Amino acid sequence: MIGPFVFGLLLPVVAGCAALALHRRPDLASRIAAGSIVASSVLTGGCAICSLATGATASIKIPWNVPLGSLSLGMDPLSAAFVLPISILASAAALYGRDYLTATVRPGWIARSWFFFNSLVAAMLLVVSARNGLLFLFAWEAMSLASFFLVLTEYDHDEVRHAAWVYAVAAHIGTACLLVLFLLLGRGGSSLDFEQFTPQAAFASAAFILALIGFGTKAGFVALHVWLPEAHPAAPSHVSALMSGVMIKTGIYGLLRTLTFLGEVQPLWGWTLLGIGLATALYGVVFAIAQQDLKRMLAYSSVENIGIISIGLGTGLLGLAYNIPAMAACALMGSMLHILNHSLFKGVMFLGAGAIQLRTRTRDMNQLGGLLKRMPWTGRSFLVGALAISGLPPLNGFLGEALIVVGALIGVIASKHAHALPGEIVGVAVVGGLALIGGLSVACFTRAFGCVFLGEPRSQQASSAREVDGGMRIGMLILAAGCLLVSLLAPLWPALFRSAILALAGGDIRDAVMASPQPQSLLIALGVAYWLLAGVFALVWWLRRRIAGSWQAETGPTWDCGYAAPDPRMQYTASSFGDPFARLFRLLLRTRSGQGVPAGFFPQEARFSSESPDPFASSLFAPAFQVVAWLASKVRHLQHGRIQIYVLYIALTLIALLVWKLD
Amino acid sequence: MAAWLDAVLVLLMLSGFWLLGSSRLQACIRTVAIQGVLLGLIPLLSEWPDVTPRLAVVAAISALIKAVILPYLLRRAIREANVRHEVDPMVGFTTSLLFGIGLWGISMYLASRLPVAEASVSSLQVPVSIFMVLCGLFLIVSRNTAVMQAIGYLALENGIYGFGWAFAIEEPLLVEMGVLLDVFVGVFVMGITIHHLSREFDTIETDELASLKD
Amino acid sequence: MFSIAGCLPVLLAFCGAPLLFSVINRTKAKFAGRRGAPWLQPYFELAKLLRKSAVYSRTTTPLFTLGPMVSCAATATALLFVPLSGVAPVFAFPGDVLWVVYLLGTSRFFMVLAALDTGSSFEGMGANREVFFSALAEPALLLSLTTLAVWSQSLSLGGIYGNLGAVVLAPAAGPPLLLVAAALLIVFLAENARIPVDDPTTHLELTMIHEVMILDHSGPDFALIQYAASLRLWLLGSLLVGVVVPWRSAGLVLNVLAGCTCLFLLAVLTGIIESVMARLRLVRVPEFLIAASVLSIVALVLMMR
Known part of the structure; x- marks a missing residue:
């Protein structure tokens, strides 16, 4: 089972490189790249279903000439549960992307875009199948970089560059936590292979918090979500779909995988995940209602859904902890x-x-x-x-x-x-x-x-x-x-x-x-109930058709309470639809509206606009990073631009290190 | 009688929520008056069937003060100040209700931690009392008009009173009288403040007092 | 699970639900000193609407006719899972609490889309209020049902209301059940667009909620909407009546009779509320609905003691 999976993982990489080589023939490059994604999806998706259905696990391990590392890949049901959505969504996005890129991106960029897209898919597959900490981090970083470049596709827009920058910073804050996490988990072992991680009660809570921050940044838990509403609208849509649909789930995967290393489930973890999930989901959906930008709205809705997933995980962990x-x-x-x-x-x-x-x-x-x-x-x-x-x-x-x-x-x-x-x-x-x-x-x-x-x-x-x-x-x-x-x-x-x-x-x-029958019986019942609903609907539809068959429907303008010349501008807009919610949640949203009130007897102009900036981005991270920038500016005078001085720095550092080590 | 006591306590708690969600001063004053009556019922219900005349008298006096005299003073204050609504509170009414759920959770938690819960007849008595105290504090913090703050004080005092009954069913009079005196003074001072505020500033928003600091 | 006995109340619901409207209207008429419309007036109106043809706006898409059909079908399906006064519903499975509540959500989803489909500002406004208020009412409904589920240790509506009767007079259950009943009454009034949340007979579109959403519907579509509304009235009414009057007898017919009587009494109560109360200002409605959630949360906390 692992053989086809590894093949399916490598195929997009090879095809991505081939596409890059063929960058003068964008159409061919697209075809090769997209085709490879579809083929790879069939292979990996098949492996995933196979593993899920049989519960089988398979792994492969190749020594790697890197300290603590090994090329160790594995496929078990937990990985498979994430490989399946990746493969389905990747192939749909690839089919979509072939025409979408041709229509939106300048020809010179198409091949590059495919290279990064294929790398992203391969990196995601690697993330969920890696069985070594170092390999995982490598894949994680590759995933972040590939998606960073994809976000930058339309780099000539200011807001796209800003979005990509926010994303890069967020991704690396997360990775920094993960680095510490894996070193903590692998303490005392000879390598960072997952199978050598042993539960250490002393560090379990610290590891959980690190995982929460590190993986939560990717998943988009509240307060760490600020990159999502920036990056998703900036990226090309098939990439947004992939990032929002599966890439942020790798954060959830990482969290779950870490939980398997930590031993006995503690109630506090369940409560934490439940609380974070609730806050994230509410925050996400409230901000989604306040957005005017369609893709930004979808990005906030992803935050909401990550919250729902996290609520479920928290509830589940509580179930485990309280038996x-x-x-x-x-x-x-x-x-x-x-x-x-x-x-x-x-x-x-x-x-x-x-x-x-x-x-x-x-x-x-x-x-x-x-x-x-x-x-x-x-x-x-x-x-x-x-x-x-x-x-x-x-x-x-x-x-x-x-x-x-x-x-x-x-x-x-x-x-x-x-x-x-x-x-x-x-x-x-x-x-x-x-x-x-x-x-x-x-x-x-x-x-x-x-x-x-x-x-x-x-x-x-x-x-x-x-x-x-x-x-x-x-x-x-x-x-x-x-x-x-x-x-x-x-x-x-x-x-x-x-x-x-x-x-x-x-x-x-x-x-x-394993033995509890409730999920199975609930879904069977719902499956039957769906058919019942379909049956009742068919009955209503048939009755309605029989009744309506005898007459010819008239058409006319919309009944606007007697006003016969409705104008499209009179319709309820997205802003007006969101207004009651903005009022109810005004403590959180702080929606700003600008309006030009009509004046005089024959007013020429009136306008209304509203926006809800993200409070975490504007009130928490912006000031925090200003402090960082200020600190950075303080050390700037170390930098003179003169090569001699730099050599001096290096020499001083070396001498200091020697003195310290030989002491 | 335990079921009736529970019912009274639940009504007390709901009256707390009512105070949080209502903007009409009249209605709020009526609510604290009802709270007074309900609080008067608590000792009778929890001691039933052996209610001593002394207990009945104490309960009746406290109910009289809480349900008749104090509301009368407050009504007079709002009539003189000619104000009917809390117009622009620091925390909106809907949000206050949501805060109320949080306060209720906190009081349940605190009550489960306090060792006095076993002493009382109903396990609801301590959480409801703490909840009323917290509600009162919240009203004092989040409302602008002096009348609403006075109502907050009353709710606070009602909570303390209920708390007193919960574990000192025999000798609550001492605590009670002291507290009542405090509140009486509080309402008295508030009444004077409201009166002078409305005369000086044509409003009873305590924010205006901030201009006196210079 | 399938219960043949449940077919009787469901049949009654399908036939008699519009009668609830006439009870409400007769009650209101009595209060206003009028005689009121004939008892069968809702049926006459349905029959008239079914005979008429429809006018469609040029702006609309097939969603406009789909909305009423889905709404009617979803409500009717949900009704199959709802017990009336202890009689087991036609179908039941553990977890059908959610299924019923979310089916009402599906019904609302399509009605809202049908309203937005016309591009009318009034209907947009109504749709907006509908989703806003129901988003606040939904937690109250589910939390109330959770409280009942805890009490009767069951996950299906049939089980919840079936077990309720045997034990309801135990003192510990008193306060929480009363709170649940109050919360359910608020939800019942809000979801059925009754006073004090919405005024079904108002004449100013700006203040309407439910009525303004369906301005453009006519003929059979409108009949379906009205019929679905009466089914919803029956459905939420049975949820409330099951708590307030948890009297159960051994006989099926007696149970059904008791349930129906209580439903019609509830309709009378609704009529009285509509006669003596004014509609709340729209800005106060969220507080009213959040109060229902507060009641149900408090009830749940009390129930767990």
């Missing part, structure tokens, strides 16, 4: 399923946003509208994504969230009598929290879909938009179909993901988690 196996099984499985689901629906929405940006030259939701008629396929796939991401039945987003909430409910119910778990906190945080988050995300995505696709176009560009075709359309449809397929195959997933979550459950509870 309630059914709670652990449901919540962890819900998180795993949500990871897969989010990669599908966030992917389709980012690809849709890219299609819209390509055809209308804007991402501002206040300028769009009426696109469902002009871009029907994009619109339908976006609708599937919106319904799924709102966590509503009958689509896949509901399955993951339902599992998490049911897990929490099992815990709450069990805590009434027997267990030490404070059930009311779990109940309020998970059940109440996810209900609120769900309601807010319904608001967020009805707003997005309504303002972008429904009503009348609000600008010239929007009214002249036309549908995308070819690979772009296929890429979106694959992911939308994936959303439907996941919900149709609902009863299958517990069996697949069961082995993945067992990696986290050590000791006595392992068998109980």
Whole structure:
């Protein structure tokens, strides 16, 4: 099993280099690169499904001439649970990217872009399959760099350079923590191979905190999320889809993998993850509602979904720590399923946003509208994504969230009598929290879909938009179909993901988690209930058709309470839709609005604009980095630009080192 | 009687939330008056069926002061100052409600840590009392009008009173009288302040006092 | 799980749900000193709407007709999982609490999209308020059901309400259940667009919530919307009635009769509330809904003691 996987991992790298060599023939380069991604996805995805279905693990180890390092790769169900979304989303993004890049990027950059794209995919596969700390860090850094260059694709825009810079700084702060983490984990061993990591009770909490910061920066936990809303809008859309859909999940993977090294689960970890998840999800969805930029909104929604995943993990860890196996099984499985689901629906929405940006030259939701008629396929796939991401039945987003909430409910119910778990906190945080988050995300995505696709176009560009075709359309449809397929195959997933979550459950509870029937029975029941809903809908549809068959519908203008000449500018905009939420959460959002009030009897002009800057970026990190810059400027006078002085520095350092060492 | 006592305590707690979420001064004054009545019921319910005449008298007096006299003074104050609403609080009413949930959580936690919980008849009594104290403090901190702050003081005192009943069911009078005296003085001073504020500044926003610092 | 006995209340719901509207309206008429419309008026209106043809705006897409259909189908499906006064629902599985609540969400999602589809500023406004208020009402609903689930140690609505009856008069359950009932009443009024959250008979579009969302719907589409609204009234009403009147008898017919009577009493209560209360200002509605969440959280905390 590991053979095809390694082949699938190397193929994009080789093809990426080939594409770079063929940079004078961008079309051929695209074809080779995208083809290699699809082929690699088939191989790696197949391996992942195989591993998930059988629970088998496989590994390969090649000595590496680097201290502490070895080329050690492995495939187990936990890795496979992450390889599967990577391979699905990567192939859809590659198909989409072939046409998208041709239409948006200057020809000279296409081959380079593919090189980085293929490197990114390969690096992500390597991250989730590496079994050595050094190799992991190498892959992690390669992933960060490849995505950094992809973000920089349109480097001639100021905001793109700024976004890439923010991303690079964030990525390296995270990596710094990870370096310490792996050295801590590998203490006393001869190499940083994962199998040599032994649980050390003394460092477990320190390691957990380091992992939380290091991996949380990539995943986008609140306060560490500031790079997401900058980098995702700046990158080309298929790259945003890949970054948002799967790359940030490698942070979750890292966190889970670290947890497997730390031994006995402590309740505090569960509470921490639950708290962080709740804060992240609420923060993400509230800011998503306040955004006017479509892709920025999607980026904040990714923050929200990372929060939901983290809530599920926290609930699951609590289940493990307090010995309630059914709670652990449901919540962890819900998180795993949500990871897969989010990669599908966030992917389709980012690809849709890219299609819209390509055809209308804007991402501002206040300028769009009426696109469902002009871009029907994009619109339908976006609708599937919106319904799924709102966590509503009958689509896949509901399955993951339902599992998490049911897990929490099992815990709450069990805590009434027997267990030490404070059930009311779990109940309020998970059940109440996810209900609120769900309601807010319904608001967020009805707003997005309504303002972008429904009503009348609000600008010239929007009214002249036309549908995308070819690979772009296929890429979106694959992911939308994936959303439907996941919900149709609902009863299958517990069996697949069961082995993945067992990696986290050590000791006595392992068998109980394995044996708990709740996830399976819930998803089977939901699978049946979906068909019931479909049946009732078919009945209603048939009745409605029979009744409506006898007459011819009239058409007319929209009934605007008697006003017969509605103007597109009179429609409710994205800003107005977000306004009640901005008022309710004004302590957090601090939305700034600028308005020009009409004056006089025949006013010429009135305008309104609102924006909600990220408080963490503007109030926490900007001042912090100003301090850093100030400190850096203090040591600047060491730098004279004269080569002699530099040689002097080197000589002094060497002498000092010698004195210190020989002392 | 334990169920009735629980019901009274739950109503007390809800009245705390009502104080947090309401902007109308009249309604808030009525709420603290109701709190006074409910607090008067607590000793009767927790001692039932052996209520001594002394207990009944103490409860009746405290209920009279809390439910009639103090609200009367406050009503007079708002009538003279001619103010009906808390217009622009430091923390909005919706947000105050959310803070209220947090305060409730904190008081449940504190109550679970305090060793006095076993002594009381109902396990709700201590958390509800702490919650009322915290609510009162929150109102004093987050509201601008002096009347609302006086109401906060009253809620605070009601909480302390409830707390007193929780573990000193026999001899609460000593604590109680001292506290009541403090509050009486507090309300008295507040009344004078409100009166002079409204005369000098045409408003009862205590923020205006900041201009006196120069 | 499938229960054949549950078909009886569901059939009653499908046939009798619109009657709840006429009870409310008759009550309001009595208060206003009028005689009120005939008892079967909602049915006459549905029949009239079904016979009429529809007018569609040129702006709309097929989503506009899809909205009412999905809304109706989702509410009807949800109703199959809801027990009436202890009679087991037609279908039940552990976790169907979420399924029912989220189905109402699906129904709302499509109605909101159908409203936005017209491009009308009024309907955008209504859609906006609908999602805003329901986002605040949803936690209250789920937390109330969680409290009940803790009490009856079950994860399905059938189990929750079925076990409620046997033990409800135990003193410890008193305060939390009352709080849950209060929270559910607020949710019931808000989700069904009743006073004090929304005024179903107001004449000013600017102050409407639910009614303004459906300005453009006509003919059979409008009939579906009205019918779905009555089903929702029945559904949320049964959730509330199951808590307030947890009286259970052994006989199926007696149980169903008791449940239906209570539902109609609830409709009378709604009519009374609508007659004696004014609609809240829109800026105060969030506080009202958050109060429902507060009630349910407090109830949950009390229940865990």
